[in-house]
Amino acid sequence: MKEEGVQDFLKGLRAAVSQLSLYPLEHPNCQASFKRGRAAAENLADGSEVVVALKGYAFFLNGTLLAYTSLMFANLYQDLSGREIESITLVGPTDAKDYVALASFVAGLVTDFEPGGSIRLNESHLTHGEDDSAFSDLRFSYTGMVGTLRNLDHRVAREGTFEMSPVMEAVEDLIEQAMSSSGASLLLSTVKSHDEYTFYHSVNTCLMAVATGHYFGLTRKDLIPIGAGALLHDIGKVAVSQQILNYPGRLDREQWKEITLHPQEGAQAILAAGGPGHEIASTIALEHHARFDGLGYPRLSASPQPHLFSRLVAVSDVYDAITTRRAYRRAETPHRALQLLLQGAGGAFDPDIVRSFISLMGIFPPGSILRLLSGELVVISHHTGDLEELQAVVVRNNSGEDIEPEPRIVNIDEVGSQVLAEAAGIEPAALLEEAGVASQLIAATSAAPEEGAMERSGVDEQELRDQATRSLSSIYERD
Ligand SMILES: [Fe+2]
Structure with a gap:
C-alpha cells in the first residue's frame, strides 16, 4: 500500500503552500520545500502514473479510499477543493517546474495551471463512485473536531486561553450525527493517531462517551456538556511538558506532580473560557482521573464519588487510551481493554457504566x-x-x-x-x-437506549447540577 507515499506527497505540498504564504518564491525556504515536495511526488509516482483523487472529504489513491490520510489532511483537502481540484495525476518523473506551478496554484498565487506536464489536474476521477455522502458528513465532523482541537491547543499554549463557542458548535454537530448513527461513529473512533495522540484521543473519547451516554438513556441536553467535557478533558495537559507526557520510563515525584495537575488546570481553563453554563464540562475535566472508589486524583473534597458524567467519560477515556499505541507501551486489543474495564468495575470505574459500555460495544468491539x-x-x-x-x-x-x-x-x-x-x-x-x-x-438505526439504566443509577437532574457546582468549589479551595 502506498498510503505513506501519498501522505509524504500531501505533507510536502502542504509545507510548500505554507512557505509560499510567508515568503516569495525565490526564498531559500520555498526552494527547499519545493525540492522535498518534488522528491515525494516522484517517489509516489515511481516512474509510472498514479492518481490522487478527492471526493466526499476523502482522498483516494488509484480509486482506493485512504481513510486515515483523509483525516490527517482535512485542511489541505479544503484548500485543494477550494481551488476546484478533483484529482492530481502524477506521470513519470516529476518536473521541478511543474511542482512549483502546482504549489503556486494551490497557494492561490496563480490562477491557471498548465495542462499536459508531469503533474495534471482534473484529468481523472478514479474513485469508487458510490454515494457515501452520509459517512462523508460524519468524517467531515470528525476531522472538523480534530482541527478545532488542534487550533484550540495552539491558542491555549500561546495565549493561555481559548473560546468555548467553536467547541460547542463542533460538539453539537458531532452529537447530532453520533446520535443518529452511533454504530458508524464508533467505527470512526477506531482511528488511532500516534503523532497527534491528544487530539484523536479526545475526539474518540467524546464519540464513545456520547454513544454510551445515549445508550445509558441520557438526552441531548446532557450529552452536549458530556461531549464538551470529554473533548476537553485533557486540555490542561497543555501546561505539562511534552517530555514528561511522552516519558517512556517511570515518572519521578516531580514529574508525576506536574502530570496530576492537568485535571485542575483543564477545569480552570474551561471555566475561564466558557463561564457560567459550562460547569459540567469543567467538572468532567476536573474529575476524569478521580476513581469510583474515591481514590485517584485529585482527591475530591466535595463528594466521595466523581460526578456521574465524569464516571462516564472516565470509562471511554481509559478504553481509548489502552487501545492506542503510545511512545512507552504497545496498544492492547479492544477485547483486552474491555477485560481491564471489567476488572476495574466497582474500583476505578462505575460498574453500571462499565456494563452499559460493554453492552454497547459488544464483547469484541468494532475494529477488533x-x-x-x-x-x-x-x-x-x-x-x-x-x-x-x-x-x-x-x-x-x-x-x-x-x-x-x-x-x-x-x-x-x-x-x-x-x-x-x-x-x-x-x-x-x-x-x-x-x-x-x-x-x-x-x-441502520442507532443502538436503542438500554432500559432501566438511568433508574438503576438513580440520576436526578438537579442533583447532577448541584454536584458539579460543589465539585468546582473544591478547585478554588485548592488554590
Ligand atoms: Fe487525563
Whole structure:
C-alpha cells in the first residue's frame, strides 16, 4: 500500500503552500520545500502514473479510499477543493517546474495551471463512485473536531486561553450525527493517531462517551456538556511538558506532580473560557482521573464519588487510551481493554457504566481483528446486541491471502484468537469503510437506549447540577 507515499506527497505540498504564504518564491525556504515536495511526488509516482483523487472529504489513491490520510489532511483537502481540484495525476518523473506551478496554484498565487506536464489536474476521477455522502458528513465532523482541537491547543499554549463557542458548535454537530448513527461513529473512533495522540484521543473519547451516554438513556441536553467535557478533558495537559507526557520510563515525584495537575488546570481553563453554563464540562475535566472508589486524583473534597458524567467519560477515556499505541507501551486489543474495564468495575470505574459500555460495544468491539479457528481473518464491524453473533468482514482467507472484504456473521464459537491491528498490518477503520460497512451503518438505526439504566443509577437532574457546582468549589479551595 502506498498510503505513506501519498501522505509524504500531501505533507510536502502542504509545507510548500505554507512557505509560499510567508515568503516569495525565490526564498531559500520555498526552494527547499519545493525540492522535498518534488522528491515525494516522484517517489509516489515511481516512474509510472498514479492518481490522487478527492471526493466526499476523502482522498483516494488509484480509486482506493485512504481513510486515515483523509483525516490527517482535512485542511489541505479544503484548500485543494477550494481551488476546484478533483484529482492530481502524477506521470513519470516529476518536473521541478511543474511542482512549483502546482504549489503556486494551490497557494492561490496563480490562477491557471498548465495542462499536459508531469503533474495534471482534473484529468481523472478514479474513485469508487458510490454515494457515501452520509459517512462523508460524519468524517467531515470528525476531522472538523480534530482541527478545532488542534487550533484550540495552539491558542491555549500561546495565549493561555481559548473560546468555548467553536467547541460547542463542533460538539453539537458531532452529537447530532453520533446520535443518529452511533454504530458508524464508533467505527470512526477506531482511528488511532500516534503523532497527534491528544487530539484523536479526545475526539474518540467524546464519540464513545456520547454513544454510551445515549445508550445509558441520557438526552441531548446532557450529552452536549458530556461531549464538551470529554473533548476537553485533557486540555490542561497543555501546561505539562511534552517530555514528561511522552516519558517512556517511570515518572519521578516531580514529574508525576506536574502530570496530576492537568485535571485542575483543564477545569480552570474551561471555566475561564466558557463561564457560567459550562460547569459540567469543567467538572468532567476536573474529575476524569478521580476513581469510583474515591481514590485517584485529585482527591475530591466535595463528594466521595466523581460526578456521574465524569464516571462516564472516565470509562471511554481509559478504553481509548489502552487501545492506542503510545511512545512507552504497545496498544492492547479492544477485547483486552474491555477485560481491564471489567476488572476495574466497582474500583476505578462505575460498574453500571462499565456494563452499559460493554453492552454497547459488544464483547469484541468494532475494529477488533479476530483469527477464526478456520484460519480466516475477520474485522468486527458493529454490534447488534446479540452476544453470540458477531457482525464481521472477512479480509484474509485461510491461506493468509488478502481477499476482497466480504461481510459475514461469525458465531462466537468460531473465534480462535484476537490479533493486534499493527501485527496484522490492517487499518480497521479504513478497511471497513472501504468495504461499504460504514454506509450500511449509517443507514441502520442507532443502538436503542438500554432500559432501566438511568433508574438503576438513580440520576436526578438537579442533583447532577448541584454536584458539579460543589465539585468546582473544591478547585478554588485548592488554590
Ligand atoms: Fe487525563
